[in-house]
Amino acid sequence: GxxxxxxxSNKVTEKGKDVELRCDPISGHTALYWYRQSLGQGLEFLxxxxxxxxxxxxxxxxxxxxxxxxxxxxxxxxIQRTQQEDSAVYLCxxxxxxxxxxxxxxxxxxxxxxxx
Amino acid sequence: xxxxxQPPSMDCAEGRAANLPCNHSTISGNEYVYWYRQIHSxxxxxxxxGLKNNETNEMASLIITEDRKSSTLILPHATxxxxxxxxxxxxxxxxxxFKTIFGAGTRLFVKA
Numbered sequence: 001g002x003x004x005x006x007x008x009s010n011k012v013t014e015k016g017k018d019v020e021l022r023c024d025p026i027s028g029h030t031a032l033y034w035y036r037q038s039l040g041q042g043l044e045f046l047x048x049x050x051x052x053x054x055x056x057x058x059x060x061x062x063x064x065x066x067x068x069x070x071x072x073x074x075x076x077x078x079i080q081r082t083q084q085e086d087s088a089v090y091l092c093x094x095x096x097x098x099x100x101x102x103x104x105x106x107x108x109x110x111x112x113x114x115x116x
Numbered sequence: 117x118x119x120x121x122q123p124p125s126m127d128c129a130e131g132r133a134a135n136l137p138c139n140h141s142t143i144s145g146n147e148y149v150y151w152y153r154q155i156h157s158x159x160x161x162x163x164x165x166g167l168k169n170n171e172t173n174e175m176a177s178l179i180i181t182e183d184r185k186s187s188t189l190i191l192p193h194a195t196x197x198x199x200x201x202x203x204x205x206x207x208x209x210x211x212x213x214f215k216t217i218f219g220a221g222t223r224l225f226v227k228a
């Protein structure tokens with residue numbers, strides 16, 4: 001697609017429920033990144049993919065968080081047993097690859113998650 | 117951890133040039149400097165990037181010092197809509213490739 005697309009744009013869920021957030025990267029981009037931003041805070045790196053492989057999962061805040069990418073395109077970030085502190089905007093980005101520092105990453109508009 | 121340091125906030129008068137500094141003293145030879153900005157909690161918007169040479173596009177200019185340890189983003193004629201948080205980023209080599217770590221950024225206030 002023309003840009004990074006994320007869905008849903010807004011999600012309100014009850015504490016304890018599972019949620020799935022979807023990211024569709026720019027066509028042809030093999031690298032995909034997930035970030036989290038709590039209200040008034042900076043961007044927190046979560047995980048990135050090169051193709052379907054996630055070489056660095058160190059940013060995932062707990063084992064309730066997982067992400068997958070299939071077919072080298074769409075990625076899903078899953079949060080199990082959501083807690084109120086998970087409320088944030090989840091941002092996805094993509095780039096041509098992670099092989100060069102010179103590959104620009106482009107962001108989607110984010111998925112706003114509110115856990116009540 | 118982010119490899120860059122920026123002032124937490126700056127003011128600029130509308131119509132004047134906004135000069136946003138960034139220090140990246142530990143930058144490696146193959147690491148690019150990127151600038152993004154974020155308005156409220158929208159997705160960060162790419163502005164410009166560079167390796168060694170100064171760069172200019174329709175949004176801004178990027179001046180990188182000869183030793184590459186610092187850079188300056190220049191918005192030539194700031195408008196009220198340029199009020200945002202500006203992030204200076206060095207993409208660092210991580211496990212499996214380059215990743216992008218954001219620091220706290222500079223909150224730019226453009227005033228009428």
